[in-house]
Every structure is written in C-alpha cells, then in structure tokens.
Amino acid sequence: MTIVRKGLFGISTLSAALAAALLQAQTLAPAGPAATVATDAPEEQATPEAVDDTAAFQAWLVEFRAEALTRGIRAQTLDAILPTIEQQRRVIQADRAQAEFVETYADYLERVSPRRIEMGQALFAEQGAMLEAASAPYNVQPRFVAAVLGMESNYGTFPITEPLFNVVATLAFDSRRGEQFRAELFAAFEIVDKGYATPEMMKSSWAGALGAPQFMPGSYLRLAVDQDGDGRRDLWNMGPDVIGSVANYLQSTGWQENQTWGRVVSLPPGGEQSLPEPQNEGLDPDATCRRYTTMGAWRDLSDWQELGVRKADGTDLPTRPLAAALIIGDEGDDKGYLVYRNFCSLLRYNPSFKYALGVSLLSDAIAGVED
Numbered sequence: 001m002t003i004v005r006k007g008l009f010g011i012s013t014l015s016a017a018l019a020a021a022l023l024q025a026q027t028l029a030p031a032g033p034a035a036t037v038a039t040d041a042p043e044e045q046a047t048p049e050a051v052d053d054t055a056a057f058q059a060w061l062v063e064f065r066a067e068a069l070t071r072g073i074r075a076q077t078l079d080a081i082l083p084t085i086e087q088q089r090r091v092i093q094a095d096r097a098q099a100e101f102v103e104t105y106a107d108y109l110e111r112v113s114p115r116r117i118e119m120g121q122a123l124f125a126e127q128g129a130m131l132e133a134a135s136a137p138y139n140v141q142p143r144f145v146a147a148v149l150g151m152e153s154n155y156g157t158f159p160i161t162e163p164l165f166n167v168v169a170t171l172a173f174d175s176r177r178g179e180q181f182r183a184e185l186f187a188a189f190e191i192v193d194k195g196y197a198t199p200e201m202m203k204s205s206w207a208g209a210l211g212a213p214q215f216m217p218g219s220y221l222r223l224a225v226d227q228d229g230d231g232r233r234d235l236w237n238m239g240p241d242v243i244g245s246v247a248n249y250l251q252s253t254g255w256q257e258n259q260t261w262g263r264v265v266s267l268p269p270g271g272e273q274s275l276p277e278p279q280n281e282g283l284d285p286d287a288t289c290r291r292y293t294t295m296g297a298w299r300d301l302s303d304w305q306e307l308g309v310r311k312a313d314g315t316d317l318p319t320r321p322l323a324a325a326l327i328i329g330d331e332g333d334d335k336g337y338l339v340y341r342n343f344c345s346l347l348r349y350n351p352s353f354k355y356a357l358g359v360s361l362l363s364d365a366i367a368g369v370e371d
C-alpha cells in the first residue's frame, strides 16, 4: 500500500496540470507575510504521501466527531458528511509549495493586468450602484471591495471546485497548521448544520477558502452578511451579500474610509541604502499594523519627505499628517510603497505584502487614481 501511494502521489508523478494548479492555488491562498516566508516554511521536506496514515486519519475523524457533538453540531449533520471525507494529499503538496513559493514583486504584480482592471471597471459600469449601496454601511470605499474580489477570485469568475471538507480536514490532520484548520473544520460543519449552505455548496480553493470573497469558514460565520435581506448569506454569487461581506470584513479590521492604502513613491538617490538605520525606530503603528513586524519604521509623511522620499512622479509628498511605513519590493527597485494603516487591513484579509499591494494597485487602476 505504501509503495502504491508513493507511486500515485510522489513528486515524480507531479503533472504539468498539477503544477499549474499549484500556481493557481498560490493566487487564491494566503501566502504568509511576504518578508517572513523563510520562517514560515516547513522545517523539513515532509513527504506525507510516503506514510500510510489512513487508519490514523480515520481515528482522528472519530475523535473529531466526539468533540463536534459537544460543540452542539448535530449527529445527523456529522454523519452525513464525515463518511465522505477523504484526505487529499495534493492539498498538503499545495500547502507546502505555497509556503516556499517565492515570486518576485514584479512577477506577482502582473496579476494587476489590463484584463483584470477592465473587468473591475466593467463591474462598476454595470453594477456601480449596487457596489456603492452595499459598501456604504461599512464605510469602505467600493473600489477596495472590488479589488479584493478581483485578486481573490477574478470577481467571482474563478472556478472554485475542491471539496472543502476534504481540504480542511486534510490540513487539520496535518501537523503544520493543524489547530488552525481544526477550528475551521468545526466552523465548516456549523455552516452546514445551521443550514447556511448545503454540503454540495461547500467547495473551496486548495486552502479551504470559500466563495467569491474566499472567506475561511470561520470568517463566514463571523463576518458574512445578508446584505440583500433574503435570509441567506450568499458568498457564492456576485451580489450585495458578497460586496457587503468583504466591506464588513475590512471594517472589522478598523478600516478608515477617509484614507487610501498608501502610494507608490520614488526613493532618494542611492535607493534603500540611503535611508537611515535602524528602520524599526519611529512612530507607534496603528494597532492593526503592530503584528506586521517586518514592515520597518512608521514615520510621519513629513519625515519621509525629509528623508528624500517623493511621489512616484518626483514631486513632494502630501502635507497631510499620516503615519506611513515604507515597503520596497524587489532588490534594486528605485521605487517603493509608502503604506498607511488601511494596508494592514488588507493584510488581515490575506497576509502577504504582494497580495495587499496587488489589491491596492488594482483599486487605484479600477478607479483611475493616478496620484
């Protein structure tokens, strides 16, 4: 059995299609804080496919069922779904590949493509009033909601086809982020148990995220909203619920509607090397930003101005008092990004600098923000 599994799932049989799927999974899934990818990588090259742990997995499901019952999930729901759950070893491969995956900023940000910008603009042209109306109660500019959806699922057009229970159970049983996904598995059962979705609707990416906004099951329970008031929180079809839920998510992180994400800036002559050390001394960042320790110093825009940082076109930075951190993408870049506290809200959605920059630049492009 072990040998068969190795043949079926071993790296030597990794097809081009699977490799492509892994790349797609990267675009859909949290990539981990960009500057801490190295520490986020698994400590060793795990080869889960080489271990026949089917019996252990089944025993784990039995134990999971017992705890789920104590959490109030009905036996009827558990027994309809648990026997159908299978480990998906490709999910582990995708999860490992994701943590180790390194793409340059330049390559990653090609996702902010003319096509994706056009689709976002078409969304505003066709459903602008809905976007405005569903975002307004949460005090989030709709261009950011649209850009999140653009990056997460190409505005709900990516096919999301993996069986969520298989994906989440596989990751919950795996050691790398087991506890986190165990909580998500309870949440997934709760979604079905309470009738928010049928088991058939529980499809996900390779990282267990569902619907057009790619919410994890726990986020669905906490933050999805029934914006159109029809009694269901529908994240599966682009509409007011999807828009309102993303806006609600961003609001929950302290989004400030009177601010943007930040701006592209030009660095002083000499680039990064010309800026003073240490980079970690400065203003106290907003609470939402404190966890992102790799961001470096937070300084007032006037201080960045004094250090020689300018708008992308070389003109002076705005005089508005705002705390900002500097992110520099690929080594040798002569430009960077001064980011404000809303950027950290985007990181709460998906903790990757590249992802958050993708959303930011896409939101500017959709709305025609040039400055």
Ligand SMILES: [Ca+2]
Binding pocket: 225, 226, 227, 228, 229, 230, 231, 232, 233, 234, 241
């Ligand atoms: Ca609804």
